[in-house]
Amino acid sequence: MxxxxxxxxxxxxxxxxxxxxxxxxxxxxxxxxxxxxxxxxxxxxxxxxxxxxxxxxxxxxxxxxxxxxQNEKEELDQSFFDKKIKAALSERATFFKSNDTTAFRVFNGEGDGIGGLTIDYFDGYYLLTWYSEGIYSFKETILHSLTALADYKGVYEKKRFNTKGTYVEDDDFVMGERGEFPLIVKENGVNFAVYLNDGAMVGVFLDQRDVRKTIRDQYANGKTVLNMFSYTGAFSVFAAKGGALKTTSVDLANRSRAKTIEQFSINAIDAESQDIIVEDVFHYLKYAVKKQVAFDMVILDPPSFARSKKHTFSAAKDYKNLLKDTIAITNKNGVIVASTNASGFGMKKFKGFIEGAFKETGEKFKYMEEFSLPCDFKTIREFPEGNYLKVVFIQKLS
Incomplete structure (x- = not known):
């Protein structure tokens, strides 16, 4: 003890x-x-x-x-962690039974009662992310709980010990059998290639599952789609699956091209029929405005903070101006999917950015629908910062 x-x-x-x-x-x-x-x-x-x-x-x-x-008599022993992990697994029972979705969050930090820890599931493999050395010191206890209560092929981990959330380089494999990567998982019937052994990111952000499905099922058909800060092209894949005329994916990272081609390929989509651009998004925006390139749907999901050679972006300070440029390259009656994972402000302030951007550009709009975290990303009312995701579908009116 x-x-x-x-x-x-x-x-x-x-x-x-x-x-x-x-x-x-x-x-x-x-x-x-x-x-x-x-x-x-x-x-x-x-x-x-x-x-x-x-x-x-x-x-x-x-x-x-x-x-x-907050129970003075409750000790933070093995039985405590057993109880928390068991409850979390039980709450995701319907996900484990799904054949269409084989990647989801099993344990979401303070939402499931243990701040500083997340656990994700990828078709038999568990990925634990530790956000401090403090929670990492409970590793053996938590692993004992998880492996005693859940069936698994293997377990991987990511360490984010730095106070800025920086990834700690290490062998990510923990126990069980090593996976063969890419591991192909499903989300609402769409394939994703994930890598649990290759740096801080795995290839897909699971918190956008409901948003991607909505784009595919309700918005993409017959549309030209721009996906900015596209990472591995997950939004683009769902848009293409939903019948988009063409997708354009833009990201600064050199590896984004190969990763996006891979995601298209495992879904039997010809990557050659799509545009994949490796470029600073801010530079691309200026180019698109100058050349009067416009799209029917623009997906705007920047990191909360980003820095390139020429630009520094902070969602809290710069989202409104980024949105103004986005409005300029969105066709009349087109849709902007405005998204942020910045935890420092809520939906009300985020909508303030949106309303300010449209007012300053002289364009009119209407809200279509909005999203926060999906149900497997459990949150608690007492800690609103934990419900960080804010996504708003906006129609630019003619």
């Missing part, structure tokens, strides 16, 4: 923690000097030494640790 450290919380942080927000901010702790080693179990008390919660110390960009229980 790990030694427990008692930490006193400043009065102005107590209410939020008692209300169920599990994130422990570093400036909330009065005796932070008592924290020596990440992974230490911590008991939080108020300035009058009354119990608030029990959790662990682990530094990441969001804070200095997480509350895991």
């Amino acid at each position: 790990k030694k427990e450290v008692i930490l006193k919380v400043k009065d102005n942080f107590v209410k939020e923690l008692k209300a169920g927000n599990p994130l422990i901010h570093s400036d909330a702790i009065m005796n932070g000097k008592d924290l020596k080693e990440e992974g230490a179990i911590i008991q939080l008390v108020d300035e009058r030494s009354r119990f608030i919660g029990r959790g662990y110390y682990g530094k990441q960009n969001k804070g200095t640790g997480w509350v895991l229980t």
Whole structure:
């Protein structure tokens, strides 16, 4: 059993923690000097030494640790982790039974009761992502829970120990049998090639599943589609599957071309019939505006922060201007899929960017529909930052 450290919380942080927000901010702790080693179990008390919660110390960009229980009698032992993992597996039972979708999230950090940890499932393989050295110190306990409760072919991991979420290079294989990559998984009947052993990213962002399906089933047919910040072309594949006349995928990363061709190929789509452009998106936008190139649908899903040789992009500061350029290359009655994973602001502020962009361009629009995280990405009301995804379908009116 790990030694427990008692930490006193400043009065102005107590209410939020008692209300169920599990994130422990570093400036909330009065005796932070008592924290020596990440992974230490911590008991939080108020300035009058009354119990608030029990959790662990682990530094990441969001804070200095997480509350895991508000039950004073509950210990953070093997049975605690067994209970959390079992509940998460049970809540995803319908996903495990699906033949059309074989990649999804099994455990979503604080939404499932353990901040700093996510677990994804890829057709028999589990991928654990650790966001601090603190949660990583519980690795053997958590692996014991997972492998005792779930059938698996193999287990992989990603380490994001840096306070900026930077990937820690290491052998990602943990146990079981090593996968043969690319591993072909399905999402709503569409194939994805994923790599659990090749750096920080695996090849697809699972949180956009509902958005991709909507594009395929309701919007893509007969349309010209531009996919900006396209990564491996997942949106483009779904648009093509939905009957798009043509897709154009734009991303700065050199490997995006080969990765996008691969995704098209495993879905029997001729990549030669699509446009795949390796270029700075901001430069491409200027080119498209100058040449009056326009599309029926534009998918705009930038990272929350990005830097190229000539541009630095922050969603909180720059999304509105990026959207203004996007409006300029969207045909009348066309649709913009505006998306952000920035956790620092909510849907209301995001819609403020959208409304501001249309007002400043003098164009009119209407909201079609909106999305947040899919159901396997479980969140809690007490921690709104955890529900980071904001996607809005917008029609540019004639």
